[in-house]
Amino acid sequence: MKHIRLGELDVARIGLGAMTMTGVYGTQDLDEAESIRTIHRALDLGVTLVDTAEVYGPYTNEELVGRAVKDRRDQVVVATKFGMISHSGRDTLDSSPASVRAAVEGSLTRLGIDHIDLCYQHRVDPATPIEDTVATLAELVSEGKIRHIGLSEAGPDTIRRAHAVHPVTAVQSEYSLWTRNPETEVLPVLRELGIGFVPYSPLGHGFLTGTIRSLDDFDDAWRRNNPRFTAENFQQNLRILDEVQAIATQADATAAQVAIAWLLAQGDDIAPIPGTKRVSRLEENLAADRLHLTDEQLKRLGNLTPAAGDTHNEAGLRTLER
Structure with missing residues (x-):
């Protein structure tokens, strides 16, 4: 793979x-053995x-990943995120220094590793200056407990302020053919600063x-x-899917492969993380690495109208920084 x-x-x-x-999308077909085979x-x-x-779980996802990578640690860049579970008694987002340290220690234990390769703040904590959070992460880098610092769903100003304290390696946000928000403000800042992007x-x-x-699916x-x-x-969003599937037919590929290949074509600083718990879906997704879309196909996809409706419900939207 490239x-x-x-x-x-x-x-x-x-x-x-x-x-x-x-189990974020339901627990009816969870199979830990298949998930580990997928990893x-x-x-x-x-x-x-x-x-x-x-x-995620909470906590059980890190434990599962830890079991899966136990004997293959040298092959894996392990990324995890903190800040959406309070470690200091607060019921809101918590990226205070004490909470960051508690979260990292907990993640290291659950993952069964001695360092986290890429440690993201999961959501920006409005009650804690980003400078304080990143300063704590920088201390953890110096202590060898994490290697690289990331942010998730952070806005341009927060990214700049964080990067001024310690280099930010990657920013993670929702980005796809039906979610194009990062293109206008976030991606330009990342490229200016030399920060990678993880959709x-x-x-x-x-x-x-x-x-x-169908809604029954x-x-x-x-x-x-x-x-x-x-x-x-x-129903409106099915129009996006129809266009993606039409191009997939042209390219002798699947809709998922077309969607991922379009993302890969947006720059050599982008590493999408499609999620799955099945080997068959994993193999389908990774085949996008070999799919070449024509300039005309990329143009058609790029001209699609983003999805109707917000990316999250009201509670979820309140955690996003815009």
């Missing part, structure tokens, strides 16, 4: 998001970046795989409460 650089960190240009392995197969096929977070949900929470054509609470999956917006 490699890129996120700041000073070398990674394969398609990573693996582990979030769904512990192992990813490493066999050249994936290096595996993404988790303390809040999460590059397949639109499964929508861009082409397997969801999913029953998990997360998507049921997401504005883009409500009846009116869902």
